[in-house]
Amino acid sequence: TEAQNIDCVNDVMLAAFANYDSSNTNFWLMFGAILVFFMQCGFAMLEVGMVNVKNTKNILIKNVFDASLGALCWWFFGYAIALSAPKDTTNFSSFIGEQNFFMKDVDNTIKSTWLFQWAFAATAATIVSGAVAERVTFGCYIVYSIVLTSFIYPVVVHWGWNTYGWASAWRENDLLFGCGVTDFAGSGVVHLTGAVAALAGAATVGPRIGRFDEGIKLPQQSVVFQTLGTLILWMGWYGFNGASTLALGTSGGDLSNAAAHTMVTTTISAATCCLTTVALTALMSKDKVIDIGAANNGILAGLVSITAGCSSVELEGAFVIGIIGSLFYLAGVATLEYFKIDDVVGAVPVHGFCGVWGVIAPGFFTSSDQYASAYYSARAAKCAGVFYGGTGDMLAANIVFILAVIGWVGVLSTILFQLCKMTIGVRVSLEVEENGMDDSKHGGKVFSATPVPTQEV
Amino acid sequence: MVFFMQAGFAMLCAGSVRAKNAKNIMLKNLLDACGAAIGFWALGWGFAYGGQDPSKVTFIGDQDFFLSSGINDHKSWFFQFAFAATAATIVAGTVAERCTMIAYLCYSSFLTAFIYPVVAHAVWSQSGFLSSFAEDKIFDVGVVDFAGSGVVHLTGGCSALVAAIVLGPRIGRFYDDKGDKLQVPTDMPGHSASLQILGTFILWVGWYGFNPGSTLGIMYSGAAEVAALAAVTTTIAAASGCISALAIRYFAGPVGSRTYDLTAAQNGALGGLVAITAGCSVVQPWAAVPIGAVAGAVYLGASNLLLKLCIDDTVDAVPVHMANGIWGCIATGLFCDPKLHAVAYGAGVEGLFYGGGKLLAAEVCLVLFVIGWVSCLMGPFFMLLNKIGWFRVTIEEEEVGLDISKHGGSAYVLTEATASEKLEIVSGSSI
């Protein structure tokens, strides 16, 4: 077909859509990439709002570096490992891509895909920096970002999304349980990966001084920035989920409708999860505090929960997914509290627990109509969710994928952080932590000491 | 793009309130988006656009609740949801610093699930009695409200006005401790100009989704040109609104202590944006200059009028959205160019300055309908809330600030952790 003419062993997901209109596709992917990239800004604002003022510069520079280091790593290795074909293209159960390092021999028509996927990779790396904020060394941070975006994360992408990946739903034959994993925009691929690495990091680094002492609450700088970050993330998510259709129109059908459906499910899940989380935390707290932290993280939890199933569940499914997502989030918070693992921004509950739920959810709620419009109609009846008459094969594939991701990322990132601990050290010294890292590492406190003249009222 | 305006409103409101209420207002902005999504999905969309039929005039839609009719509507739903959320958010700024959370939830769902959809149905649905898309149009011309000066901003602004009247001013704004009226209203400045400006710019950006984006709802050849024209007029109106408000405020000050007022500049720009919203696709670029300039003046006039009447509007939402919503509708009736109307609506209706008065009459009908509808429903609704005591926080809560009384601590913790014992402020978030 046409698609195979475009020198396109490397043309991974786009190959699924024969005869796509490249101009529209490029525009749509770049538009999506820019929205997803703007999520970097959202993460930066969210994290800066949640840390102590003395570590402001430190967290900001990490966010800038996630984007910058991520771009180079993704260009050198990440793209090739994630999205190129294995050397032996008859091997349809591949583990890793082996071509196009440094984007060699990549046609301009694929470059928008690179951009879109880079924005995702940067997101996965950013999740970690929030969890280990305020105490991790800069050297350790650089090492794990490089390894995560160059190797750990791309391999997961290859499994889940590459047309040759062993778990992918985009393969032509030999699908995992006959369906492949339904992880449309990356609840598992992106969020769970980031969160497992974050958990390994937070567990290795240990809690901040005083985090689990009685009666002390560590100060948070500004909910204004946190909320700004959350709303920016919410907007970026429309690119994350909506643009994951990867094209607007094909000869096979009008994907713009699938994209629109995706955006609606995304909205409903986020909104539901926010309201549920606020209500539950208010009911559980002694003095019925309506907590804005819960509202913010509730939105994010709902967004992560819907990310895998956003294109294939019905609207009422999105509503239920949002409600249950909130339970997963709260369970995650309680679990971390119990094990005394300190996660500054709540990355593990939001991205990890809800990431797991997000990948499980389509196994129950996918309807065959929506599956047909976003994936393939041929296996829509078989691969629907169990609540919509499916066989359960897709649920099984999704669970296997979750276990594989947790195993792969968990083992590698634990080894990585332990190695760091033995060599360059993962944690800053006590004095540096007490004084804050801005002063010791980044040439001065974030806010100048020049007094503002108080205004006469 | 329009959704991004939620972030803009959140920043603008946060910057405009006092620090002690920052968390509260941010939470309201978040809940807005969430409540609007659920309410508009469950009921609002059905009331607004369910069962459209150009040959029949209805007052309200009656189908397609919970988006039951299938996938084809989803694109427009998403766009319209962002509009509905905008209308609800406008109110949040006005009643900031003194309204309870429960009242807020009640009226924002009422607004997005019922009040706003009926207005949208009247103007934008094919079965609306004011609509340009119906077969049987009002005065044979139909109302031109391209992106919602009337539908969105006037509805939101009018609700805000009713709420502000029922709710009363903040403590110490117009009256002193003993209840005597103050000579000069106390100024209660917001706590961060940076956030206000950030919000303004984000809103301005979002407006390019609001106005040019509205062409996407209507499919016809030439949509791209209409969108381009809308972007140009939007830009020019915002710019002239900003400059005119700034200049008027500057020259209105006493000689010697004239200041360039940042708030006037930013609200002038927003006023210009609201005013051009109705007519952005049917007026010439030159007409955007007077529309924007008058909008700046209208904003300042309305703002002073509210002060005179002792109505307390924390972020000046009523002057910006309601007063300029009205002016925007009327301005469209004046400046509508038949050539451009033919491109955008396919009919070639003239504004007053091009020789036809029918459009102006239709626009006035729109304004009166919206004001009447909103105030007749929202007035009793707010008074009911007030009666049962759900509307306003207690005096103590108001004085100490809502963040401490309701949200477990102040929004800002700027001191170092080592000093944490000394702090009287408790940090707020759960994680």
Add this chain to the structure above:
Amino acid sequence: MVFFMQAGFAMLCAGSVRAKNAKNIMLKNLLDACGAAIGFWALGWGFAYGGQDPSKVTFIGDQDFFLSSGINDHKSWFFQFAFAATAATIVAGTVAERCTMIAYLCYSSFLTAFIYPVVAHAVWSQSGFLSSFAEDKIFDVGVVDFAGSGVVHLTGGCSALVAAIVLGPRIGRFYDDKGDKLQVPTDMPGHSASLQILGTFILWVGWYGFNPGSTLGIMYSGAAEVAALAAVTTTIAAASGCISALAIRYFAGPVGSRTYDLTAAQNGALGGLVAITAGCSVVQPWAAVPIGAVAGAVYLGASNLLLKLCIDDTVDAVPVHMANGIWGCIATGLFCDPKLHAVAYGAGVEGLFYGGGKLLAAEVCLVLFVIGWVSCLMGPFFMLLNKIGWFRVTIEEEEVGLDISKHGGSAYVLTEATASEKLEIVSGSSI
């Protein structure tokens, strides 16, 4: 999208100045956008693109003022307006904290209505003497400045340099009270790193409108591929600029007190973005790495040079925009790949590293032309302003901060007036 960069500039500037001038700089940013809209609509567009004719070389356009020629130009106008506003905004950061509002209004309208349009005409109009779109091209190749390293950034940066020289440094920056030169210039850090980073990210996002968006001005098959390439090179250049500036700054510090400098990282990223702007559509992705890496070094070098020369640039706009604007033009002359040039411009011109020196010569001409044109006009203009005393605020106003003297109060009101003694919050802090 490019318009969103206004928000980015506003946040970056606001974060980089001291808290006492925050309102002032933001008002300037707001007025920028407004002044540019009016000026560029009334005159600028006509000077830049009026009466294009590929067969005739003209110095300046002479038609289509007030967008009189009709609807077809509106798309490009909107895009070009955002560019013009960017050029004007660059200057605002440099002269921050000491320039009067009136001077600001004068030069920003002068810049957007006349100076910038002439440069844009020369390079991007079909009748420009440097243009790649004219029939009779300079050195037979025409200048490649895809999205304006030279046209936008160099013009803005050069104006900023001239303004900074004429205006002189802030009080206490290089000289002490007695007028003796200080050993080490006083550091005057901005008041909020968070706002700076917010601004940087917003700018980076906006740049995707700037660079890939520039393909939309040129209609041909394959525009989408060119846009995709531009987006990739833009990303890589920004990333390597950021890393190189940070690394150089780190290793340049004395051993033992090396710090990871946030300002270097963000300005390095911006420098990389500026440098790739000219060549983003005609260089290979690998070339973006050296372009970005050198850009980081160029930024640091230029920044140190300014310090040596006692020129005070509040937000480092001259190193970022001017120095890297020059480097961007030259880099295009070095790295231009004929295959990519053929796709983007249809001609296949080689850069120096691909065997052809003509393009480099043309790029040098562009740089010299812009520097000459801007400094010859802006220099006398600023000196005139200075002569009549409109340029700089008085010493007292500068010391107390412009927010209080000119804008009726500080930007931040974090404490209740009554409780201000009780709070031990460092008063300079803000969100």
